[in-house]
């Protein structure tokens with residue numbers, strides 16, 4: 001049975017939701033599922049905006065058939081040629097043999113890599129600022145290379161002022177009946193997943209996102225239709241502000257994230273004591289994580305959120321505890337920068353964790369390392385409270401700046 005949502009008289013959501021997938025991109029846990037959004041416009045011509053992941057393909061085709069109501073599908077616009085949006089493109093072409101594929105030249109190359117159908121005979125190639133008219137609606141195209149993949153573009157409906165934003169403004173989380181962000185408590189229920197989606201999927205490409213945001217600032221946008229998660233028609237500026245913050249690598253909040261990697265619990269003990277001493281100093285925004293039991297994607301998202309980061313690690317085979325090493329390398333891979341950082345190390349015979357963590361942090365841009373570094377020989381001993389107090393003082397002073 002079709003499951004469709006009406007957006008405007010002539011625009012419909014025809015996507016699907018997946019609550020079975022454990023790992024998005026086979027990498028990121030999605031306990032709240034994910035939605036794959038596709039949209040259909042019924043103008044003088046009919047247009048499908050992107051397709052969906054194969055997992056929800058049958059839902060897409062039932063939806064498409066129901067919305068088209070016997071009409072032909074004239075165009076499919078491919079904003080993003082990643083398989084979670086285009087796995088069903090070949091099947092669209094098979095079912096609607098007259099359909100033309102509107103996309104840019106780079107997209108054609110990628111379509112040829114993934115599929116064997118004849119794209120050249122049906123491609124309508126568009127470039128930046130080209131216009132495309134379907135009757136009442138006229139569209140323009142804005143190239144958005146590396147707002148995830150090199151071929152990405154976004155499509156702007158100049159008639160209804162709607163931005164079809166590809167992966168930009170998307171989020172993890174399956175839709176629960178409500179399609180619009182203003183129908184849910186987005187800040188309470190969705191923001192953490194939106195941040196985790198952005199930082200892990202697009203976080204590395206902040207400069208490209210900034211370029212897109214600058215171009216988009218010149219458009220009068222009344223609605224954003226992303227490829228994952230709710231559609232935006234109210235308070236768009238609030239969400240755009242989040243994107244401006246995340247893509248510029250500015251901390252979202254004055255907050256302390258304490259991440260610890262501990263085998264027997266002594267490094268954990270130091271992390272907990274530091275959290276208490278920070279709280280004693282009036283700091284309220286503190287988040288403590290065990291890196292062994294927290295997925296690295298959460299650590300990446302939290303590091304983008306927080307201004308101050310403390311990494312506490314046991315020494316492990318002459319190196320950093322493996323789960324902590326993974327987190328630090330993930331943060332570098334996602335281009336995290338502009339943070340104030342402190343480190344705590346532990347070891348029983350040859351401590352190297354602090355030096356090696358500092359080396360990894362030095363490989364990230366504009367990271368300030370706060371002293372003192374706390375070194376623990378196996379377990380904290382009487383007298384070492386002062387070391388933790390001194391670190392808490394340094395963090396509190398830096399937060400107050």
Ligand SMILES: Cc1cc2nc3c(=O)[nH]c(=O)nc-3n(C[C@H](O)[C@H](O)[C@H](O)COP(=O)(O)O)c2cc1C
Nearest residue numbers: 262263264265266267315317318347348349350378
């Ligand atoms: C597999 C393994 C390798 C270790 N390698 C080192 C090492 O290279 N240098 C060192 O000083 N301690 C090493 N340790 C000891 C721990 O770092 C040390 O006992 C530390 O106090 C553990 O802190 P925790 O209580 O937070 O787990 C190793 C421990 C394990 C289990």
